[in-house]
Amino acid sequence: MFCGLAVAAAADSPRYIFYMIGDGMGPGQVMAAETYNRRTLRNDSLLTMMRMPVSALCTTWSASSPVTDSAAAGTALASGYKTRNNMLGQDFDSVAVRSIADDLKDLGYGVALVTNVAPDDATPAAFYAHVPHRGMFHEIGLAAARSKVDFLAGSNLRGTRTDGKYNGLYEEFASNGIEVLRSMRQVRESQSPRILLLDSDTLVGHTGHAIDCRGNENTLPEVTSLAIDHMLKNTPDRFFMMVEGGNIDWAGHANDGSTVVKEVLCFDEAIARAYQFYLAHPDETLIVVTADHETGGMSVGQASTGYNCYTDYVECQKVSKDAFSNMCHSMIRNNTPCTWEEMKQYLTDNLGFWGKIPVSTHCEEVLKEKFNKTFVTREGTVEHSLYNDFPEFSQEVFDIVNRRAGFGFTTGNHSGNPVPVFAVGAGAELFGSMNDNTDLPKLIMKAVRGY
Template sequence: MKKFFILLGLCAFGTVSALAQQAKYVFYFIGDGMGLNQVNVTELYLASLEGRIGIEHLEFADFPYSTFATSYASNTDVTDSAAAGTALATGHKTKSGMLGMTADSVAVNSIAYWAKQSGKKVGICTNVIIDDATPAAFYAHQTNRGHYHPIGMQMAESGYDYFAGSDFRRPVENGVDLHTVCADHGYTWAYGYDEARAKWQSAEKLIMVQRKDRPRDIPYTIDRTEQDLTMSQIVETGINMLMKNNKNGFFFMVEGGAIDHACHGRDAMTTIKDVIDFNESIKLAIDFYKKHPKETLIVVTADHETGGIVPGNGPYHLNLDLLQHQTCSTDAVTEKLNNLKRNRMRKTWDDIKAVLSESYGLFTKVKLSESEENTLHEAYEAAFEGDAKEENWYSTNSALAAKARDLLNRKAGISWASGSHSGGYVPVFTIGVGAEKYHGRLNNIDIPEITAKIAGYRK
């Protein structure tokens, strides 16, 4: 009998301990396209600004537990964001291009849905369009990630508590406006951070996008003005919304989608700036964790690597500090050059050199050899006398802007394998309740399963 009571006591203690270990608050950060080297290059760059060899630590990369994960899709070694997002959201592999479905087109629910069914509040946000592949994997079920309007309809029907990012890709189709549909489902629209601050306390559910007087898409961090949304503003508003009148906890997915876009454009400085911005938003989750250390889990990972970026291109040294002289993205440089081209009276080589100096520091802060200047001059003639362009997944750039970008990257010591995704490992960094459970080499489908178990979500 005595043994029975001892065993009973141990069981009770084990049950209480298990419950105590459940994560009430879960932050799930996904750096789209952010492979191991995107993190490494950023830390090396930050150290170079201090004039030293080594790394300057990003806060999330210093989490006490770190490992790496595979990212392949069910049908391809190199995944797209839809299949990778589905894996990270649902724990199921699928074909590239498919959202929230298995490879044989069976709809499967995501960890966000499991959290909502378990009584938690849910937030899904990004700094790209809110119906893009990665965020959509957490609320939509589609055979094709390009079904933007149906994806938006499923977002409205999800019942999740908070969404943020750039506005819908295709808000109106067949006379149906997704803004109205979302409002009919109880969502309050907030256009910009100030409007969100005024509305979040009274809103039952909130969608925050760019101000109406700003470009619809949130700009890259390097191009951002004070009127544009930042990742930190998105996360701050989300924490406020998800903590309001909430005793049960939350699940909050945050995607740094612009990292992927910058890597498709093989734009090193633009990538670095967006990794730093991603880190700034994670700092808010770290501050939250410090206030709720026994109830919070933070997971930082990526859906795939983009571009195959490498710190090094031959010589055994880097000059990453040269990148600090880039003041805008290659997309923005293209727009400057296009404005010059429209004004046929202002297209001299000196005019072009002024733009490249202002944008990349070339000729003034980054010295060029005669052959390097000749290469740019040839690109200038091809771009202005003809129409030479470079296309990537998200933009079409002037071949001259691209050539200048490549030159700066090369002088800094940066190499790129491609302008597309790679099959490289992605990082996994964790802190908080259950963080030690992410260990060994992981498959991306393991991550939502481990997270749901730590949080006690009912499937």
């Protein structure tokens, strides 16, 4: 049984709807990126999302906590129902709820879901799955295969194997008429109207942090443009597209300020691709930008920087805390020889230490002590986060960057802070007041229905 939002199309409803969701993107994350954009990159214009004519805030609590997780928040944003943390596409009483992707599909809209994390992760899955726990990846994958989604893109599916053996999930996509492809070139050459695009070389749950510059072509802006082209080719009359900036959340959980900045800018570039589409179809397009929750309790400015922050230091960081920590884990596991002098050189080259970022004698002593605890005596602590474990040395390195740049964090989890809402286009004026996350899909459907 499904609860749903009753719909009937209005003649002047927006034909093209973009729902841009920055995972973990609170006002602090947006402002950190904007401060870097203005002060370091010296761009006179605001981020694309901040230039939209309608802006507001949105509350995010779930049915079970003032601090939501991504599953409950995704369910609220997709269907308009509060639910408990970890539940996807079901209401508080475990009743399946329809998402606006289903409602819009019934009204003739093509549906595209794009993310730079896994397409079976909470935010995209909230638009097609109905499961009691977000970790049920095989069931979520089956729901994706049996859904009405026309274009689904992300890093990798996590429910393709059972006891180490392939369990037929890929075949389920094929038997439902969905072609599974691994590159943007394959998508461009495909005649299939329904596509699952997975990243070619990652199994880590995301397509790579923007700051790590892995040369991966499947960046969020590029896949957003690809999705627009695909939808124009196959459902030119109407389409609904959800685009998730999923790595903002990863960087927030890691308390990695510079990586947050680069991920918000990457997401804003994806928004710019939608905005360019809006400029070509201004009377027929609605763009709504928001977040599912805030991650990290992030602030611009912290105790060490007083009434200032120093975003120029973001430029010095060439590696994410996730990638650096993975390198540390690998070195520990493989007993890779590394002297303090060699590590100092790495930090100089990849984080600007002892160069643009000053490192005091005391600070170096602390760093060296944690280096020895992590790599030599192996007595260092490990901080566990949602997506990664951070060795004590890695924690200290990135704490230094945050303290110097002026990025504050209060938690390695989510916070209950409100998130921003930006909107432009047909029906955008509906979004200009304080909303709850359950209001947003209802307002999108109001823009479509006309009442």
